[in-house]
Each structure stands twice: as structure tokens, then as C-alpha cells.
Amino acid sequence: MACFLVPAAEAVVTTIITKIIKAKEKEEKVKISFSDGIVEETTKIKFSTKLGWLNKLLWGGSALLAFEHIWHGEVVPFFPFLTAVKNGETADMLAEMESAGVTMAVLVTAIWVCMLIVSNIIEKRALREVKLTKEAL
């Protein structure tokens, strides 16, 4: 009915947060060893960039789901834009947003959190490898 509106609303909020964080963040340089053994100085991925991953997932998913809703005639290009509201099924629509919509937003965010954890592990491992190389020398 209109489940995509929940992740879309989350996308709006996270995009604003990203803009605020981006303005305050500073670059952090680290030395990383790459798979070919070369140690190079690189810039550490900023948190705003990582938050950008969540934005892209939410915006991308919401955009394609919005298209699906247009396809099924659940979203129309004229007021009130949602067929459920026009047909007096607002309560059903809100219930669907509460169940499917919230679950979508939560699952996307949970997957993003997993991505953060994995990227942190990879970053820490790369930094540890540089330390070990320095100690060996």
C-alpha cells in the first residue's frame, strides 16, 4: 500500500544527519598494507561516507519500491496520491506501514550495521598487519 514511505522517511533523516556530520568531520590518515604487501598512507573512511551507504540503500530501495507501487496502482499522480487513502483504507495502510514498512527499515539498517562491523574488522586487521610489518623490520 505505502510501505516504502517508512524507509524513505528514514532516508530523509539519515541524509540530513550525513550532511551535518560531513561538515564537522576531519580527515584521518592511516597506513594500510594492501594484498600485494605494499604499505601505503591512505585516508580512513569517514563515518559520513559509511552513513552514505545506508542513504544509498534506503533511497535506492524506496525509489524502486515506489515504482512497484505505481505499477500496481497504489500510488497515483494526483491528490491524495495514495489509493488506500482515497478508498478509505487509511487504517489498513498505516497498519501495513507499521508492520512491513518498519521491518524493511529495520532490516536495511541492521544490514548496514553488519557492514559497519565487517568494515571495522577489515580496517583493524589492516592496521595490525602494518604494525606487525614494522615490528618485524
Place this chain on the structure above:
Amino acid sequence: MTLLITLFAAIICTVIWYAGAYKSNMKVGVLCWLYWGASIMWFVDAIFEYAEIKAEFFNPAPLDMLNDAYLGLSVVALGMLIWLIIVLISDPKGVIKEVLFKKTSKTKITSEN
């Protein structure tokens, strides 16, 4: 069917990105985010549908399947269209710029100029 087609698109794009497209500036990552985002959301939709109709979920009517496949392909096309617009607007290889502004003479700009 829509979920399956979008999921395949997401996997293919991610493989292309991992195989080397991350180095190029063609923004293949945009396609990955688009398709993965939609796949996760449709997966949730599929879970809710399964909870409602149980085993019938795996036996869709041929006409419904055809319509869903049509929708899935349209979604993939829309994703590619969004990506194409982003690539053309950001113009990472400077092709649009080159077409719009034909070079007449070469002048190197230095700090002294």
C-alpha cells in the same frame, strides 16, 4: 519473481564492481546500492506474503508470475536508467564536457598566468 530478478541484478552488479569496476569512475556502485536496497525491501515483502498465504507463496499462477517478471525487468531497466542519468550528469570521463565545448586551442594554465 520481482525479488528474484532484482536479486540477480544486484549479484551481477556486485560481481562486476568487485571484478574491477570499483577502480573505474563509471559509478557501478550506484547500481549495487539501488538493487540491494530494493532486494532487501522485497525480501521483507515476501516474508509477510509467505506468513499470510503459506505454501501457496511458492505456487504462483502463471499469469501472476509473468506479470511479476515483467515488473522485475522494468525495475531493472529503471535502475539502469537512474544510473545512466547519474553517470551523464556527473560526467566522470568528461565526454559530455568535450562534446559541449569543442577544443579550439591548447593553453596550459600555470600559476604565473
